Amino acid sequence: MRLRFAPSPTGQLHVGNARTALFNWLLARGSGGTFILRIEDTDVERSSRESEAAIIRDLRWLGLDWDEGPDASGAHGPYRQSERLHLYQSYAKELLGAEHAYYCFCTTAQLDAERQDAVASGRPARYAGTCRRLSRDQAAARIIAGERPAIRFRVPQEHDVVFADAVRGDVRFQADVIGDPIIVRADGAPAYNFAVVVDDALMEITHVIRGEDHISNTPRQILLYEALGFTPPTFAHLSLVMGPDHSPLSKRHGATSVAEFRSKGYLPEALVNYLALIGWSPRDAGGGRAGGDDDELMPVDELARRFSLDRVGHSAGVFDEEKLAWANRHYLKIADSARLAELALPYFNVAGVRMTPDEDGIAFLAFAMSMARASVDRLNQVPARLALLFDYSAEATLRDPAVREEMRGDGARAVVTALAEELASAPRLDRERFRAVANQVKARTGQKAKALFHPIRLVLTGRAEGPELDLAVPAIDRGADLPASAGIPPILGCRERAQAFAEALKQ
């Protein structure tokens, strides 16, 4: 099997396109086939190298690698349409010679008027065929006279076109609603319908998985394959991804590009897993009547192993960021800590916590990550969850009316005092030592459960809520001992925090 993803480099990689790329990749990888990246940049106006680079970066980020492509070489290159112009030219000439194509001199204004007319009178809005009957001589004369014609494909009117879509089954079009498409523009550039056919044929693509918006292009393309003497590939049209209001997913629904989801702090494996679930489900999803085994979350290699086109659904899917977040939480929990620490770095800087950690610094962050990874949806929430490390002020905490109220109680005050005293002579805390200290405070004050731990939380973290103290306390004290060279902002230790809090409380 040879499959391809063929984006036009005219902007960011949209999640809908990413899903199309993913389905192609999944089928290629799951079948031991070949995955090809081809850049469709025949529209010089809109295409840019920046977009191409961005798309390549995003595909790589998602982990969708290709065997042949503009940067990878391969036996069927080049893989950029702008570098294949000579091929289109030669096939266009062939079509012209065989009378399968003809020159069209119609102007855009003329075409627009005809189209409006057709719609107004209830006829199909397709090319009227004005230049179809022009003789070679007539055409040649007009070209010599300086006119710049486009080239149109002569759609045979005899037969209907039927193709077996791998996800939908037979799709039938009446030939007489298919207008003659432009295959080469007046400026000599090939048009989409022509370039894809030439490329897919020459690159020996066996399966074309693409969006449903291409379904009505398919009959013209099949006719072009036939006129060129090529065998059409198997087509599979995917339904589109919609926004919550069932309109096409767009910026007004929020994030739509892969780059945006990355910068919000989603993990690539989460996006990939979630995207695979829109319009596809693993064979025993839901466990049928047996119920139970939740097997929607799976690593990408398993996705590839289990993917098949006959499990792809027919109806459009709504992009649900809540479910994406759920997948992300899952992958956050099982991801490697050091990797997470590295990935979280940019978010700290955005949050105003400047840091340039060295190896020790990363190791520390990885350790601290344990108190964020299980309680956060996205990486961009990590700094807030870890703010208690870098941002501590007993005075600020005590300015909170609710805290003042809590500290009016004798029990809470006793806990604060006892904690400060216990800590005054204690070494840095790890989990066990913290528990021992907590027990001491409990013994000395008689406070327990919430009445014991909540004041401790206030004192040590400066906050009424946050990660488990078992996790937060060791992280704070480990951070307090970090040398400046670690590149982590200074962290006030538990001992110092308790001292400061007790002092501040006396005021």
Added chain:
RNA sequence: GUCCCCAUCGUCCAGAGGCCUAGGACGUGGCCCUUUCAAGGCCAAAACGCGGGUUCGAAUCCCGCUGGGGACGCCA
């Protein structure tokens, strides 16, 4: 307007004539756990668009309607 595609809980899916009192997941609500917020565990509410057929029997097949989406570019 013409052509094409689609139609099960709010959302994503399972369901390929009797296994359906329609199953799972996300989300939502409740309860439990608990050292706070989360997380986690358990429970619950929640759907076959409508109308005709076919059949002993239809979510499943056929037709129509309605609804949604797509295409009709010298964009891809």
